[in-house]
Amino acid sequence: MDKPRVLVARAIFPQVLDRLREHFEVEANPDDRIYDHAELIRRLQGKQGALTTGSERIDAEVLDANPQLRAVCNMAVGYNNFDLPACTARGVLATNTPDVLTETTADFGFALMMAAARRICESEHFLRRGEWTRWSYDMFVGADVHGATLGILGMGRIGQAIARRGALGFGMRVIYHNRSRLPAEQESPIGARWVDKAALLREADHLVLVLPYGAQSHHAIGAAELAQMKRSATLTNLARGGIVDDVALATALRDRRIAAAGLDVFENEPRVHPDLLALSNVVLTPHIASASVATRLAMANLAADNLIAALGCGPDAGRPPSLLNPQPRGAD
Numbered sequence: 001m002d003k004p005r006v007l008v009a010r011a012i013f014p015q016v017l018d019r020l021r022e023h024f025e026v027e028a029n030p031d032d033r034i035y036d037h038a039e040l041i042r043r044l045q046g047k048q049g050a051l052t053t054g055s056e057r058i059d060a061e062v063l064d065a066n067p068q069l070r071a072v073c074n075m076a077v078g079y080n081n082f083d084l085p086a087c088t089a090r091g092v093l094a095t096n097t098p099d100v101l102t103e104t105t106a107d108f109g110f111a112l113m114m115a116a117a118r119r120i121c122e123s124e125h126f127l128r129r130g131e132w133t134r135w136s137y138d139m140f141v142g143a144d145v146h147g148a149t150l151g152i153l154g155m156g157r158i159g160q161a162i163a164r165r166g167a168l169g170f171g172m173r174v175i176y177h178n179r180s181r182l183p184a185e186q187e188s189p190i191g192a193r194w195v196d197k198a199a200l201l202r203e204a205d206h207l208v209l210v211l212p213y214g215a216q217s218h219h220a221i222g223a224a225e226l227a228q229m230k231r232s233a234t235l236t237n238l239a240r241g242g243i244v245d246d247v248a249l250a251t252a253l254r255d256r257r258i259a260a261a262g263l264d265v266f267e268n269e270p271r272v273h274p275d276l277l278a279l280s281n282v283v284l285t286p287h288i289a290s291a292s293v294a295t296r297l298a299m300a301n302l303a304a305d306n307l308i309a310a311l312g313c314g315p316d317a318g319r320p321p322s323l324l325n326p327q328p329r330g331a332d
């Protein structure tokens with residue numbers, strides 16, 4: 001019997017490609033080119049499955065041009081690049097990679113927040129430019145992290161992992177805003193307190209964004225929200241570009257409306273707004289929050305497990321471990 005055909009849309013670890021080749025005829029992308037929409041549609045012709053990343057948009061146009069497609073498996077926990085209702089309506093299984101990246105992403109979020117608060121990148125650039133000539137009492141004074149109020153917008157798995165670091169490691173007071181409140185047994189070990197969004201903005205010394213991106217969270221942080229924050233506060237975004245209005249943030253940072261920011265994600269990435277690039281009080285990183293060797297390998301393997309199971313192979317045949325649409329039409 002012919003093996004099912006799959007597209008692996010971006011370069012991934014060779015050992016994970018080898019695993020996929022045991023089950024599938026694989027079209028890989030060793031040059032790691034980013035396919036535009038038309039090329040993605042063309043390359044999916046005749047394929048039953050795809051392993052994607054956030055750079056491939058799987059929408060109704062892609063699905064209608066490829067009615068043979070049965071599974072799309074994202075190597076990311078976020079899946080705003082999928083039109084999930086369109087997948088479900090066409091019986092296409094869609095999966096993501098939750099859990100395996102939670103702690104690594106939380107580590108990075110904490111590092112970014114600390115770098116912004118303690119002005120690590122700004123002071124390092126100063127030193128490298130040869131401008132450090134003497135110690136002085138107010139050189140690069142920043143904001144304390146220990147004992148401060150940590151505000152978290154979006155309290156899913158990664159938000160809770162950041163909250164644990166803050167409360168248990170740094171003695172921070174944790175407040176959060178989320179559509180739903182955590183059960184008391186999850187709130188109490190870290191002393192986390194649900195507050196409304198206005199209180200979160202007003203009270204947080206360090207605000208961290210970890211909510212999913214969608215129409216409802218587009219520009220959740222814009223000029224009006226930034227105006228409600230403390231002037232001494234920092235803002236960290238490791239969720240998705242588009243949650244923050246980058247132009248409004250650049251203005252707020254330039255005018256010292258807030259003290260500093262740490263950004264791992266951007267509107268229109270990989271392009272970064274020039275107003276942000278020009279500022280010294282923002283730490284900018286290229287969407288690498290989950291980028292430890294072990295975690296990226298675990299993400300690739302989980303995406304492969306999902307694809308193998310979704311196309312009816314392997315020990316989990318028919319039961320992909322992280323299915324997003326549990327009852328797609330015609331998938332049973």
Ligand code: DGY
Nearest residue numbers: 054075076077078290
């Ligand atoms: C994720 O997993 O969603 C990360 O942002 C990588 O895309």
